[in-house]
Amino acid sequence: MNTTVQEEVRPTVDRAARQEFVAPKVNIFETKDGYVLEAEMSGVTKEGLEVTIEGNEITIIGRRQTDATPGELLFRERRLADYHRVFELDPAMDTAKVSARMEQGVLTLTLPKSEKIKPRKIAVD
Amino acid sequence: MTNLIRWQRPDIAIWPGFGRLTDIRDEIDRLFESPFAELANSSRLLSGWTPALDLYEEKDNFVVKAELPGMKREDIEVSLHEGSLSISGERKSEEKYESAEVHRTERFFGRFQRTVTLPSAVAADKVKAQYRDGILTVTLPKTEESKPKSIDVTVK
Numbered sequence: 001m002n003t004t005v006q007e008e009v010r011p012t013v014d015r016a017a018r019q020e021f022v023a024p025k026v027n028i029f030e031t032k033d034g035y036v037l038e039a040e041m042s043g044v045t046k047e048g049l050e051v052t053i054e055g056n057e058i059t060i061i062g063r064r065q066t067d068a069t070p071g072e073l074l075f076r077e078r079r080l081a082d083y084h085r086v087f088e089l090d091p092a093m094d095t096a097k098v099s100a101r102m103e104q105g106v107l108t109l110t111l112p113k114s115e116k117i118k119p120r121k122i123a124v125d
Numbered sequence: 126m127t128n129l130i131r132w133q134r135p136d137i138a139i140w141p142g143f144g145r146l147t148d149i150r151d152e153i154d155r156l157f158e159s160p161f162a163e164l165a166n167s168s169r170l171l172s173g174w175t176p177a178l179d180l181y182e183e184k185d186n187f188v189v190k191a192e193l194p195g196m197k198r199e200d201i202e203v204s205l206h207e208g209s210l211s212i213s214g215e216r217k218s219e220e221k222y223e224s225a226e227v228h229r230t231e232r233f234f235g236r237f238q239r240t241v242t243l244p245s246a247v248a249a250d251k252v253k254a255q256y257r258d259g260i261l262t263v264t265l266p267k268t269e270e271s272k273p274k275s276i277d278v279t280v281k
Contacts, residue, residue: 025231029222036222040232042192042259065258067190071183074244078177078192105194105259 021084034112041083042105051100056089174233180241185272187243187265194259203254203263213238245271
């Protein structure tokens with residue numbers, strides 16, 4: 001009797017899903033016009049950056065450029081993980097006008113407040 | 126009449142036991158010069174920012190990679206002194222945020238310094254440093270004497 005045993009090929013788990021993430025250090029400032037968020041993500045360029053806004057949450061993902069490690073490692077302190085962090089948004093933010101800039105491993109997100117929230121003088125009749 | 130002998134500071138070296146004490150002092154000095162000297166260096170405890178770095182060895186070079194995000198190239202100083210590489214600099218905080226309300230500050234600012242003792246000699250004039258995406262990469266070519274050489278074993 002010929003039985004062919006089908007070997008089940010398990011698809012390898014998506015590397016991104018399995019990966020460890022590290023939370024980037026951030027500074028958050030608030031001015032009268034909006035918020036500024038600076039996140040430190042060494043080794044990440046524009047191409048590796050993913051910023052998504054869903055509901056009232058903003059998710060920042062930074063994938064490092066593949067770090068060609070030269071030769072033999074003698075001493076390690078750096079954590080070569082990708083970055084991930086989620087923030088809850090102030091409802092006053094105008095999510096359509098968010099801008100981002102990536103420079104030397106620092107992401108600067110500018111989140112302006114909506115016009116209607118800014119203090120406004122009301123004329124009294 | 127007794128002679129007055131001029132008082133002389135006793136020569137410490139003639140005490141037989143004292144030589145051992147100076148050896149101990151030398152050992153303690155050597156302990157503080159080791160790569161883990163930063164732990165003993167009090168300025169590190171006060172400054173708070175010690176950028177992470179890795180040290181690699183290739184056949185012809187040593188490579189040091191340090192994470193220094195958000196710096197300006199001109200604010201980073203790299204120097205080599207007696208077999209130790211020193212990386213230092215200052216990250217200045219942005220003035221435009223001084224008047225803002227601060228919600229979170231996790232990033233460090235101010236001066237930092239890291240020193241790495243290299244396992245063998247490097248050619249100081251051929252050292253190269255590159256700063257990209259917040260990572261400083263310093264490539265230190267080994268001197269000819271430091272490169273690994275194979276030694277032929279002859280069997281008679």
